[in-house]
Amino acid sequence: xxxxxxxxxxxxxxxxxxxxxxxxxxxxxxxxxxxxxxxxxxxxxxxxxxxxxxxxxxxxxxxxxxxxxxxxxxxxxxxxxxxxxxxxxxxxxxxxxxxxxxxxxxxxxxxxxxxxxxxxxxxxxxxxxxxxxxxxxxxxxxxxxxxxxxxxxxxxxxxxxxxxxxxxxxxxxxxxxxxxxxxxxxxxxxxxxxxxxxxxxxxxxxxxxxxxxxxxxxxxxxxxxxxxxxxxxxxxxxxxxxxxxxxxxx
Amino acid sequence: xxxxxxxxxxxxxxxxxxxxxxxxxxxxxxxxxxxxxxxxxxxxxxxxxxxxxxxxxxxxxxxxxxxxxxxxxxxxxxxxxxxxxxxxxxxxxxxxxxxxxxxxxxxxxxxxxxxxxxxxxxxxxxxxxxxxxxxxxxxxxxxxxxxxxxxxxxxxxxxxxxxxxxxxxxxxxxxxxxxxxxxxxxxxxxxxxxxxxxxxxxxxxxxxxxxxxxxxxxxxxxxxxxxxxxxxxxxxxxxxxxxxxxxxxxxxxxxxxxxxxxxxxxxxxxxxxxxxxxxxxxxxxxxxxxxxxxxxxxxxxxxxxxxxxxxxxxxxxxxxxxxxxxxxxxxxxxxxxxxxxxxxxxxxxxxxxxxxxxxxxxxxxxxxxxxxxxxxxxxxxxxxxxxxxxxxxxxxxxxxxxxxxxxxxxxxxxxxxxxxxxxxxxxx
Numbered sequence: 131x132x133x134x135x136x137x138x139x140x141x142x143x144x145x146x147x148x149x150x151x152x153x154x155x156x157x158x159x160x161x162x163x164x165x166x167x168x169x170x171x172x173x174x175x176x177x178x179x180x181x182x183x184x185x186x187x188x189x190x191x192x193x194x195x196x197x198x199x200x201x202x203x204x205x206x207x208x209x210x211x212x213x214x215x216x217x218x219x220x221x222x223x224x225x226x227x228x229x230x231x232x233x234x235x236x237x238x239x240x241x242x243x244x245x246x247x248x249x250x251x252x253x254x255x256x257x258x259x260x261x262x263x264x265x266x267x268x269x270x271x272x273x274x275x276x277x278x279x280x281x282x283x284x285x286x287x288x289x290x291x292x293x294x295x296x297x298x299x300x301x302x303x304x305x306x307x308x309x310x311x312x313x314x315x316x317x318x319x320x321x322x323x324x325x326x327x328x329x330x331x332x333x334x335x336x337x338x339x340x341x342x343x344x345x346x347x348x349x350x351x352x353x354x355x356x357x358x359x360x361x362x363x364x365x366x367x368x369x370x371x372x373x374x375x376x377x378x379x380x
Numbered sequence: 381x382x383x384x385x386x387x388x389x390x391x392x393x394x395x396x397x398x399x400x401x402x403x404x405x406x407x408x409x410x411x412x413x414x415x416x417x418x419x420x421x422x423x424x425x426x427x428x429x430x431x432x433x434x435x436x437x438x439x440x441x442x443x444x445x446x447x448x449x450x451x452x453x454x455x456x457x458x459x460x461x462x463x464x465x466x467x468x469x470x471x472x473x474x475x476x477x478x479x480x481x482x483x484x485x486x487x488x489x490x491x492x493x494x495x496x497x498x499x500x501x502x503x504x505x506x507x508x509x510x511x512x513x514x515x516x517x518x519x520x521x522x523x524x525x526x527x528x529x530x531x532x533x534x535x536x537x538x539x540x541x542x543x544x545x546x547x548x549x550x551x552x553x554x555x556x557x558x559x560x561x562x563x564x565x566x567x568x569x570x571x572x573x574x575x576x577x578x579x580x581x582x583x584x585x586x587x588x589x590x591x592x593x594x595x596x597x598x599x600x601x602x603x604x605x606x607x608x609x610x611x612x613x614x615x616x617x618x619x620x621x622x623x624x625x626x627x628x629x630x631x632x633x634x635x636x637x638x639x640x641x642x643x644x645x646x647x648x649x650x651x652x653x654x655x656x657x658x659x660x661x662x663x664x665x666x667x668x669x670x671x672x673x674x675x676x677x678x679x680x681x682x683x684x685x686x687x688x689x690x691x692x693x694x695x696x697x698x699x700x701x702x703x704x705x706x707x708x709x710x711x712x713x714x715x716x717x718x719x720x721x722x723x724x725x726x727x728x729x730x731x732x733x734x735x736x737x738x739x740x741x742x743x744x745x746x747x748x749x750x751x752x753x754x755x756x757x758x759x760x761x762x763x764x765x766x767x768x769x770x771x772x773x774x775x776x777x778x779x780x781x782x783x784x785x786x787x788x789x790x791x792x793x794x795x796x797x798x799x800x801x802x803x804x805x806x807x808x
Contacts, residue, residue, distance in 0.1 A: 204689070204691075205691065208691070216689070220686055220689070221683065221686055222678070222679045222682035222683040222686050222687065222749070223682050223683060223749070224678060224681065224682035224683075224749035224750055225675075225678060225679060225682055229675065229678075229679075230686075233675075233679055233686070233687065233690040233692070234687075234690035234691035234692055235690075235691070236672060236675065238672075239604070241671070242666075242670040242671060243669075243670050243671070243675070244604060244608065245601070245604070245605070246601075246604050246605035246606075246607065246608030246609075246610045247604075247608040249406055249605075249608070249610045250608050250609055250610045253404050253406065253610075256404055257404060261404070262404075264404055265404070265405060266404070266405040266406055266407045267404060267405070267406055267407075268405075268406050268407035268408075269407075270427075273425070
């Protein structure tokens with residue numbers, strides 16, 4: 131198997147006396163979907179915030195393509211091609227799809243926006259992900275459905291040439307058809323060679339897209355398995371702490 | 381792809397690619413009629429922009445035209461233009477902060493206090509007027525910097541900060557002017573802004589320049605889009621747009637070019653304030669539509685957290701917007717003293733809420749993220765036409781306030797209802 135693009139080992143993070151991450155290991159591979167599951171308070175968000183550079187870890191190693199790196203700020207994480215798609219707060223409703231996708235990295239020519247260029251790249255990116263539900267790239271985001279919003283947010287990370295995309299509960303607020311759409315998109319994202327880390331509470335979704343499943347329990351990684359080699363009951367057991375994983379960490 | 385051999389999948393894939401390419405449009409396709417239809421769809425979807433304000437302007441004009449024979453005279457029209465200019469300017473100033481979902485209650489007092497400083501420097505200290513004006517602008521910029529510091533950096537709601545300055549700066553103004561004091565404006569250049577007119581030929585030249593700029597930007601944009609390989613709107617739209625500017629501009633400039641004085645002292649031409657206002661409108665719109673600063677103002681107003689995560693320096697944008705607002709408020713103050721001809725301790729105190737009302741009537745959302753400079757300008761025209769028309773009817777001032785207030789609430793209601801209806805049908 132390929133080398134992991136991201137490898138965390140012994141990651142520790144505490145807030146005052148509360149230790150949230152107690153030496154966590156995690157790997158993510160290019161072209162693969164790694165699901166990160168765990169109950170509320172298990173430390174998933176804290177783990178992700180460290181990777182995003184929002185809240186740097188207290189201790190532990192982060193390797194990017196085998197090299198030790200320090201993710202001290204979102205900008206730094208972005209430089210390595212790590213992008214987080216948050217479940218909310220990701221898009222500005224009053225801007226259109228192109229404007230949202232290019233927010234913070236607009237293309238300029240002669241000092242002003244090159245709208246044509248941005249429009250073309252946005253449409254190409256959406257096409258590359260086989261997005262078919264969006265009518266026009268100049269639609270305001272406020273007119274989009276929840277699934278379409280997630281689509282735009284994910285396409286945004288593709289546009290940034292992200293190598294690692296972290297999806298925080300991408301299907302939490304979606305209906306059945308829209309969940310299907312977004313999960314398809316996740317698979318296509320991985321097909322393009324991106325390492326995808328997906329956080330989800332929905333095990334059906336997890337088993338639908340994930341190649342690997344990593345389970346956090348009270349700040350520790352209690353299991354890390356191939357999705358094909360485990361079952362839903364086992365994973366539920368790891369999440370609730372009623373079962374202990376005895377195999378080799380994938 | 382090996383076309384022909386794999387008959388099962390290839391046509392499907394090709395079909396898929398084709399339909400995808402067709403389905404993601406850019407809103408630029410189709411004939412002029414399609415464009416108009418798409419626009420109407422947007423209006424019905426709740427994005428009415430300044431449409432209600434334009435409607436209000438037309439209805440009110442007709443109403444006052446019927447009620448007062450003087451309303452539709454060249455003289456009153458020129459009067460209306462200069463009466464509106466101060467409010468147009470203040471409304472445009474406020475748009476920069478309202479787009480962020482913030483408010484600047486001290487914008488009016490900023491215009492007053494900086495003009496008090498200006499007039500004291502000129503009349504009492506004998507400072508050359510141009511230098512005094514630069515100092516006044518610096519003072520405006522300083523006030524904006526101060527508001528920006530407290531709002532963006534310290535994190536106090538702008539309502540509170542600017543309310544504090546609204547009170548505090550009135551005190552400064554009172555100290556500068558002296559209680560009960562009043563200074564006459566004696567700088568001819570300042571008085572000329574509102575009271576002098578361009579020669580008639582200059583008015584028409586201005587229209588030609590405006591058309592040239594509009595055509596130039598339209599074709600520049602089309603060229604850029606063509607180079608990027610994305611579709612352009614049908615060129616008919618450009619002609620329609622230019623024709624609209626030409627017709628409207630000709631009517632306005634034609635009216636203003638008539639002699640509105642007497643036979644002995646003819647008065648004609650476009651008031652000097654008009655090109656100033658249009659230039660600032662153009663520059664501000666350019667910044668808001670085509671530069672990062674402008675785009676980020678909309679982004680922060682729409683979703684500050686999303687903007688922050690996208691790498692936008694939210695603090696800086698907020699701060700700068702308050703500085704722009706206060707600086708433009710100084711321009712509004714300059715217009716005001718040019719019209720009034722004097723500065724007293726209360727100058728600029730009452731106008732700020734009319735400025736906010738102008739923006740709201742024009743369709744700028746107080747929640748932030750929605751609206752344009754032109755909308756505030758149109759809203760200001762509506763409010764000015766109410767003041768002007770009721771003034772002609774010799775109604776007491778109380779009626780003016782009541783009607784303006786009613787129009788404001790009506791405008792907000794139209795906006796809210798249209799969005800509500802849109803919410804029921806469009807947003808799933």
